[in-house]
Amino acid sequence: MSLRTRLISLACFLSFVSAGQVPKVNGVYGGVPTTTSVIPDAVAEPLVSGTPVAGKMRFIENSGVCETTPGVFQASGYADLTTSQSMWWWFFEARNNPSTAPFSIWLNGGPGSSSMIGLFQEHGPCRINTDEKTVSLNPFSWNNNVNMLYIDQPIGVGFSHGTLNVTGAKQAAEAVWNMLQIFFADPTFSKFAENEFAIWTESYGGHYGPAFASFFLSQNAAIEAGTIKGTILNLKTLGIGNGLTDPLSQYPEYMTDASSNPYRPTVSNSIIQKANNSFFESGGCKSQIQSCYETGSTSTCSKAQSFCNDNILSPLIGNDDVYDVRAGSNDPYPPDITGFLTNKTLMSLIGAEQTWQETSDQVYDNFAKTGDWMLNSAPDLETVINAGIRTVIYDGDADYICNYMGVEAMVNNLQTEFSSTYQQEAFQTYTVEGHSAGMFKNAGTFSYIRVFGAGHEVPAYNFTGLATGQAAAQFFTQAMAGEPMTST
Numbered sequence: 001m002s003l004r005t006r007l008i009s010l011a012c013f014l015s016f017v018s019a020g021q022v023p024k025v026n027g028v029y030g031g032v033p034t035t036t037s038v039i040p041d042a043v044a045e046p047l048v049s050g051t052p053v054a055g056k057m058r059f060i061e062n063s064g065v066c067e068t069t070p071g072v073f074q075a076s077g078y079a080d081l082t083t084s085q086s087m088w089w090w091f092f093e094a095r096n097n098p099s100t101a102p103f104s105i106w107l108n109g110g111p112g113s114s115s116m117i118g119l120f121q122e123h124g125p126c127r128i129n130t131d132e133k134t135v136s137l138n139p140f141s142w143n144n145n146v147n148m149l150y151i152d153q154p155i156g157v158g159f160s161h162g163t164l165n166v167t168g169a170k171q172a173a174e175a176v177w178n179m180l181q182i183f184f185a186d187p188t189f190s191k192f193a194e195n196e197f198a199i200w201t202e203s204y205g206g207h208y209g210p211a212f213a214s215f216f217l218s219q220n221a222a223i224e225a226g227t228i229k230g231t232i233l234n235l236k237t238l239g240i241g242n243g244l245t246d247p248l249s250q251y252p253e254y255m256t257d258a259s260s261n262p263y264r265p266t267v268s269n270s271i272i273q274k275a276n277n278s279f280f281e282s283g284g285c286k287s288q289i290q291s292c293y294e295t296g297s298t299s300t301c302s303k304a305q306s307f308c309n310d311n312i313l314s315p316l317i318g319n320d321d322v323y324d325v326r327a328g329s330n331d332p333y334p335p336d337i338t339g340f341l342t343n344k345t346l347m348s349l350i351g352a353e354q355t356w357q358e359t360s361d362q363v364y365d366n367f368a369k370t371g372d373w374m375l376n377s378a379p380d381l382e383t384v385i386n387a388g389i390r391t392v393i394y395d396g397d398a399d400y401i402c403n404y405m406g407v408e409a410m411v412n413n414l415q416t417e418f419s420s421t422y423q424q425e426a427f428q429t430y431t432v433e434g435h436s437a438g439m440f441k442n443a444g445t446f447s448y449i450r451v452f453g454a455g456h457e458v459p460a461y462n463f464t465g466l467a468t469g470q471a472a473a474q475f476f477t478q479a480m481a482g483e484p485m486t487s488t
Helices: 117-122 168-185 205-226 252-258 269-280 284-294 298-313 343-351 361-370 376-388 404-411 419-424 471-479
Strands: 056-061 076-080 085-092 103-107 126-128 135-137 146-153 197-200 235-241 324-326 391-394 426-434 433-444 446-451
Touching: 056 168, 076 103, 076 168, 085 168, 085 235, 085 426, 103 117, 103 168, 103 205, 117 126, 117 146, 117 471, 126 343, 146 168, 197 205, 197 471, 205 235, 205 376, 235 471, 252 298, 252 404, 269 298, 284 298, 284 433, 298 361, 376 391, 391 404, 391 471, 419 433, 433 471, 446 471
Parallel strands: 103 146, 103 197, 197 235, 235 391, 391 446
Antiparallel strands: 056 076, 076 085, 085 146, 126 135, 426 433, 433 446
């Protein structure tokens, strides 16, 4: 994946580099800025005039962009949370039986990364071509049998614009809940309000997914109890790809992955040993994460993020791509979508009012200042699993930044009603039309799958004998049908 570089001039000459879904700050992936780069209530100016009305929607129907399957409805635009906060979304009706098909939102990570990444690089109705200017129809699109809504969140991300006041995953959950209440209240989309609902996400989605699902369940309960008013979201499924959920479980595995991932070591043994010392030493990464867990202090958690990413996450990747260890640091795959989405003709067609950027450094900065990165989202994930929500944790075995070894360690440390069963289960080979595509386990309504030959954005990759996104489409379809992972 290429490093899309944007240097922001600040008083202290702080530099951010947009690198896929995780910004590089002063040379450190997931680093913490040493000064602020945004006034919290700063407002981005839209390029195209519009009149936001709090609690209402503004959108364009059937732009003809991306989804070109005859008869399939699409719409794109804004849900105005307030008169100064407009959240961008792009909706694609299911290609088959949309009235009864499940409804899913998709959220990319960062924090601060646009969900247009998932749409155009991974599993949307079209996929960006290598020329970075055109798109091709995707036969393995996730909207084949599911109504898909891609959301740029929080405010300030992607095409969204307005007052920036979200500093963590739990605040983000509340904002997206409000956005969805506006969405389902609109006459065009109210018919989907009672359909089965799902959340799929990746990367920082290891924080977003558990926080959003847990919050949505609590809001549903409050509506049922009559303490608040609103539309119940019929949450049935949560999917998280290559996610950061439990740093204390996941960070030790950076050393393991750097030395023994399935492809090649990323750095020398001496660098791995230095990082290992930084994790276990007195006052090191481990103790700082533990202090963050115990106190929840923004300064403690932010310092833990800075120390751990500076001394462990960043140096261990060496000259390889953090999203695919098989490639060099300037890997151009998946193709950059910036030129496509900043084309003014396209922006006019879809109703976009803000110049698109892959990752908002301002939003990332606001999260980094609170240390939200280092908070433990596993308790929320356990709550969701124990509530009976079908949960799928998946990852690509070539990813480094949220590597499968760390994800599996996180899963092994979960305490749910299915944990004992999960531990007793042996991994099985996951096949797609007879082709070996990964390893999986099922336990109750919980499933974990490791996908062979895939990087950070699992649906963007293929494996021998399979088309791009084919394996991901299979496990997504199975989960959305309420089924466990099953080989074909």
